[in-house]
Amino acid sequence: MTQEKNNPIESFVTAERDTHREPRVKITGLMMQYYHVCERELWFMSRGIDIDREDANIRRGTHIDETSYRDKRSSFQINGRINIDILDSGDVIEVKASSTFEKPARMQLLYYLWYLDRIVDIKRDGILAYPSERKRESVVLTDNARSEIRTSICGIIEIVERDTAPALEKKSFCDACLYQDLCWM
Numbered sequence: 621m622t623q624e625k626n627n628p629i630e631s632f633v634t635a636e637r638d639t640h641r642e643p644r645v646k647i648t649g650l651m652m653q654y655y656h657v658c659e660r661e662l663w664f665m666s667r668g669i670d671i672d673r674e675d676a677n678i679r680r681g682t683h684i685d686e687t688s689y690r691d692k693r694s695s696f697q698i699n700g701r702i703n704i705d706i707l708d709s710g711d712v713i714e715v716k717a718s719s720t721f722e723k724p725a726r727m728q729l730l731y732y733l734w735y736l737d738r739i740v741d742i743k744r745d746g747i748l749a750y751p752s753e754r755k756r757e758s759v760v761l762t763d764n765a766r767s768e769i770r771t772s773i774c775g776i777i778e779i780v781e782r783d784t785a786p787a788l789e790k791k792s793f794c795d796a797c798l799y800q801d802l803c804w805m
């Protein structure tokens with residue numbers, strides 16, 4: 621128990637694998653994505669501050685294309701918060717409208733692969749797809765990727781548990797952000 625307390629990753633994995641326990645922070649794929657876009661955005665989202673995500677002005681290239689690969693994939697939900705699409709080939713697919721936020725999208729998909737592996741003992745590779753750009757890339761859970769995910773999980777927990785939002789910092793994509801009115805008005 622002491623080791624678990626001092627190791628946020630072990631604590632997270634133990635809680636996620638135990639149906640009678642909850643992790644300190646329930647980390648979704650979207651939270652992993654937000655963490656790699658803007659820590660302030662992650663904090664707002666963790667507080668349940670939300671607005672209309674279907675607004676065309678605020679999609680910012682992260683909107684999932686629900687029509688792509690419709691015939692070739694099955695959707696699964698794990699622990700009520702991890703939503704994963706699996707193709708007939710067995711690969712986990714994440715579909716994005718644009719590759720503008722490539723790293724956040726890749727980290728979201730890597731989190732799904734890591735979660736499948738560590739929490740439900742299923743090993744899969746991934747595909748990141750941008751149908752409108754006719755682009756796909758393979759995503760594999762390497763040792764480096766595992767390390768990046770562990771670091772990100774610790775970072776997410778640290779930010780979500782803060783009492784106040786991370787400091788305001790202008791980014792090139794703030795004008796298209798869900799929370800621009802909260803940050804800049």
Ligand code: SF4
Nearest residue numbers: 658661794797800803
């Ligand atoms: S408006 Fe900019 S600083 Fe504020 S949450 Fe969005 S991306 Fe982050």
